[in-house]
Amino acid sequence: MALALRSKLPYVGTTIFTVMGKLAQEHGAINLGQGFPDFPVDGKLIALVDQAMQAGHNQYAPMAGLPALREAIAAKVQRLYGFGYDPDAEVTVTAGGTQAIFTALAAVVHPGDEVVIVDPAYDCYAPAVELFGGKPVHVPLGSDMKFDAEAVGNAITPRTRLLMVNTPHNPAGTILRDADMHAIAALLRGTGILLLSDEVYEHLVYDGEAHASAIRHPELRGRAFIIFSFGKVFHATGWKTGYALAPKELMGEFRKVHQYNVFSVHTPVQHALAAYLQDPAHYESVPAFYQAKRDRFAKGLAGSRFKLLPCEGSYFQTADYGAISTADDLAFATRLTREHGVAAIPLSPFYKQPPAGQRLLRFCFAKQDSTLDAAIEKLCKI
Numbered sequence: 001m002a003l004a005l006r007s008k009l010p011y012v013g014t015t016i017f018t019v020m021g022k023l024a025q026e027h028g029a030i031n032l033g034q035g036f037p038d039f040p041v042d043g044k045l046i047a048l049v050d051q052a053m054q055a056g057h058n059q060y061a062p063m064a065g066l067p068a069l070r071e072a073i074a075a076k077v078q079r080l081y082g083f084g085y086d087p088d089a090e091v092t093v094t095a096g097g098t099q100a101i102f103t104a105l106a107a108v109v110h111p112g113d114e115v116v117i118v119d120p121a122y123d124c125y126a127p128a129v130e131l132f133g134g135k136p137v138h139v140p141l142g143s144d145m146k147f148d149a150e151a152v153g154n155a156i157t158p159r160t161r162l163l164m165v166n167t168p169h170n171p172a173g174t175i176l177r178d179a180d181m182h183a184i185a186a187l188l189r190g191t192g193i194l195l196l197s198d199e200v201y202e203h204l205v206y207d208g209e210a211h212a213s214a215i216r217h218p219e220l221r222g223r224a225f226i227i228f229s230f231g232k233v234f235h236a237t238g239w240k241t242g243y244a245l246a247p248k249e250l251m252g253e254f255r256k257v258h259q260y261n262v263f264s265v266h267t268p269v270q271h272a273l274a275a276y277l278q279d280p281a282h283y284e285s286v287p288a289f290y291q292a293k294r295d296r297f298a299k300g301l302a303g304s305r306f307k308l309l310p311c312e313g314s315y316f317q318t319a320d321y322g323a324i325s326t327a328d329d330l331a332f333a334t335r336l337t338r339e340h341g342v343a344a345i346p347l348s349p350f351y352k353q354p355p356a357g358q359r360l361l362r363f364c365f366a367k368q369d370s371t372l373d374a375a376i377e378k379l380c381k382i
């Protein structure tokens, strides 16, 4: 009998990260596609996970996260952004940023609700909204990939339930600044619209800029789910551990979903992170570490035919290949992998409707210097 299967995501295929990763592997290409470091996690952190396992911390953690880790998160947030979330009621440890985003949307989006998404946008946003019956409303970033508050304001209607923002931005590599956060606060003032602020690259902000977290703005944090990732900070994307912050009322709804879709997160890793977070140097050293990689990559490509867009944050460098080819970005990224041995991510999958004639690729520079140098050599020959 035919299965009466009606896809809930008819337009969705396999993510571009998986597609490009597979292609890179098939062709033995240097993989600057999917965002993940190719260098090891700090041995001290690994030893802490081992210790936790040896000490018998191998059963379910409490649903909202290990209390010691929630307290360490609240202390870190207080130290960095000057606001104290209540670790009992307002901090939840999640299985990474994506799960936190999914859970937040599941908790508050009702069928027919509009969710404003700024394109380019991380690939899971729109499908997650749609799965819960919401309607993604796509607004383009302005010129130079900067946030355009006026365009976002024009997209807001009485049906808008939530606005999603992302800083530092994946894939654009731009950041929101205080002025942008004030503009967002002005847009949302007097409405019941919620904010989801995806800040998973919070520590990857360069050139002495401060991370303009929504936490710093009372009006914003009062209506926001703010999402973070330990994978990005501690070079362990495969650990799939992050956290969400939200005021008590919102977090209560979040946890109703969280308890059924993951229940709780890997216990030994939570013990390890709680101890590791005690030393702020472990995260405060991250911006300089990645800024050096950004600069190495940019300097190396200065003599190439790629034109680099400003990278203010994240570990992604976007580059315009318009001087090399008029092919569309997926075709060019495929050719780059197959024929030139470097995999990157085309930007069009991050849009509902990519701008006509845009020729942009995203390169991940979270790589050992030797990997970056080898990629630079290949890219400069094109």
Ligand code: GLN
Pocket: 015, 017, 018, 033, 034, 035, 036, 170
């Ligand atoms: N966040 C990673 C990136 O942007 C991808 C993670 C994934 O493959 N879903 O490259």
